[in-house]
Amino acid sequence: MSAGTISAITGLYLLALFLVAQWGKGAGKQFLQKHSGIFYSLGLAVYATGWTFYGSIGRAATHGLDFLAIYLGPVVAMPIWWMVTKKMVRISKTQHLNSLSDFITARFGKSWFMGLVVTLLVVFAITPYLALQIKAISSSANVLLADIGGSAIDLDLLSTVLLLTFTMIYGLRFAFGEDERYGLIAAIGFESLIKLIGAFIAGWIVVSSILGGMGNVFEKSMAAGMEGLLTIQDTHNWWWLMLISSFAFILLPRQYQMGVVSNKHEKDLKKALWIMPLYLLLMNWWVVPIALGGNLLLDNSTSADYHFLRLSLLSNSSFLPGMIFLGGLPLVHQ
Amino acid sequence: MMRNNNIGVLITLLLVFAVSMPVLGLYNKVGLSFGIPRILVVFLILWLAVIAFGMYFSKTRKE
Numbered sequence: 001m002s003a004g005t006i007s008a009i010t011g012l013y014l015l016a017l018f019l020v021a022q023w024g025k026g027a028g029k030q031f032l033q034k035h036s037g038i039f040y041s042l043g044l045a046v047y048a049t050g051w052t053f054y055g056s057i058g059r060a061a062t063h064g065l066d067f068l069a070i071y072l073g074p075v076v077a078m079p080i081w082w083m084v085t086k087k088m089v090r091i092s093k094t095q096h097l098n099s100l101s102d103f104i105t106a107r108f109g110k111s112w113f114m115g116l117v118v119t120l121l122v123v124f125a126i127t128p129y130l131a132l133q134i135k136a137i138s139s140s141a142n143v144l145l146a147d148i149g150g151s152a153i154d155l156d157l158l159s160t161v162l163l164l165t166f167t168m169i170y171g172l173r174f175a176f177g178e179d180e181r182y183g184l185i186a187a188i189g190f191e192s193l194i195k196l197i198g199a200f201i202a203g204w205i206v207v208s209s210i211l212g213g214m215g216n217v218f219e220k221s222m223a224a225g226m227e228g229l230l231t232i233q234d235t236h237n238w239w240w241l242m243l244i245s246s247f248a249f250i251l252l253p254r255q256y257q258m259g260v261v262s263n264k265h266e267k268d269l270k271k272a273l274w275i276m277p278l279y280l281l282l283m284n285w286w287v288v289p290i291a292l293g294g295n296l297l298l299d300n301s302t303s304a305d306y307h308f309l310r311l312s313l314l315s316n317s318s319f320l321p322g323m324i325f326l327g328g329l330p331l332v333h334q
Numbered sequence: 335m336m337r338n339n340n341i342g343v344l345i346t347l348l349l350v351f352a353v354s355m356p357v358l359g360l361y362n363k364v365g366l367s368f369g370i371p372r373i374l375v376v377f378l379i380l381w382l383a384v385i386a387f388g389m390y391f392s393k394t395r396k397e
Contacts, residue, residue: 068377075384079345215369222366230371274388281381288374 001144001318009322013194013329014166017187021170024186025179032182036264037271042189043258044276045196047074047249048283049129050136053199053328056284058305060291064229069238071284073245075277081250081259082269088256089263100256122253133330134159140328143306144313144321185262191330196282198327202320203286206311211293214286221292229292 024032032039052070059067074081088103097103101118108114138155170187211217221229232238249255263269294307302310312320367375 065373065377072377072380075381078384078388218366218369218371231373270388270392273392274385277381277384277388281385288371 001313001321003145005318005322006141006144006325009326010162010329013326017170017190020190021183021187023183025181025183028186029179029182032186033264037268038275039185039189040258040263040268041272041275041279042192043185043262044255044272045192045279046188046254046258047252048192048195048280050133050328050330052283053195053324054136054140054305054308055132056287057291057294057307058303060229060287061295061304061307064231064233065288066232066234066238066241067287068284069241070245071280073242074249075280076242077246077249078273078277080246082273084250085259085263086266086269088260089266089269092260098261100251100253103256103260126253130163134163136328136330137162139303139306140309140325143302143309144325146302181262188258192279195327195330196279198324200282200285202312202323202327203290203308205315205320206308207286207289207293210311210314211289211297214289217289217293217296220296224296226292226295229295230288 020028056067056070091097091106092103095106097106100122101115104118105111105115134156137159141155141159207214207217218230221227250259290308290311291304294304294311297314298307298310309321309324312324315321365372370378
């Protein structure tokens with residue numbers, strides 16, 4: 001794939017996100033209010049980052065089913081999430097709390113020092129997440145450019161500048177104010193759908209047309225001695241990972257923004273009880289077959305994280321890799 | 335009160351399921367059922383159970 005095609009896909013996607021956000025804060029506001037439960041649930045899908053898209057496959061290809069703990073944790077904890085978030089929404093609405101540090105300091109006499117400590121902790125905690133997103137964008141672009149000898153410019157730097165510029169322009173336009181917030185909700189919902197289409201539809205095409213079907217992949221993997229990758233290899237870590245993931249789903253700053261601050265009606269929480277697990281199930285549906293199929297068909301020249309993209313390149317068209325690249329582009333989610 | 339019990343029952347069932355996994359040795363069930371690895375079938379059932387409960391709960395619970 002050429003650099004021009006990747007730039008064109010990214011540019012069109014950015015334009016689409018702005019148009020959706022403009023629609024959301026204007027003409028689409030009524031639509032968003034009518035389907036608030038669905039958009040609220042899609043907003044919670046910020047839990048699934050660019051790492052979900054590539055990293056899950058990489059981990060499944062090297063460590064087996066351990067990666068599932070990151071998604072099973074929140075799924076198992078959904079009833080607890082509902083009970084805790086309902087109370088957090090009530091407290092936040094009554095006391096007009098707009099961030100996680102506001103929420104925590106409100107429980108400790110609104111101490112400015114506590115606010116400072118929480119804010120600093122949040123900044124330190126989200127830095128590795130941001131680094132992962134930047135790495136996901138630059139590495140996936142590098143994989144797509146591999147057949148023309150890679151990129152001549154530093155894609156890490158370019159991805160950082162892209163995310164930074166996007167956050168400044170987009171954040172200032174759509175993150176503050178009641179109407180503007182609808183723009184953000186619409187754009188996040190749109191991006192979650194693109195991510196789901198990238199993972200599920202593109203995954204289905206890759207598994208059925210390139211790998212010969214899910215059953216075929218599993219049978220060949222067993223025959224190739226990869227049955228170890230179809231078990232949980234580290235049971236001790238598995239439990240900790242499930243526990244930490246369930247807490248992360250409730251307490252990560254971006255989850256607080258989408259789960260508590262963006263909540264318009266309490267009834268939307270009930271809808272998220274099934275839409276969110278369904279979303280995570282569909283996101284992960286093809287992860288194991290793609291990981292195993294990549295191990296079977298591809299060499300070790302790049303990280304297993306990019307098995308999905310590299311397998312799609314075997315289709316000899318730009319459509320499938322483009323779809324996957326867009327799915328792994330976490331612009332509004334950050 | 336009755337409906338709060340539903341949530342309590344579900345959480346208990348999920349915890350029992352989670353604890354029974356290592357006890358029953360589900361982690362290392364190698365082999366295919368219906369062409370799918372057995373452990374994935376177990377996870378799929380758990381996942382679908384949570385989705386089904388969520389659908390039932392969101393339809394029946396009135397607040």
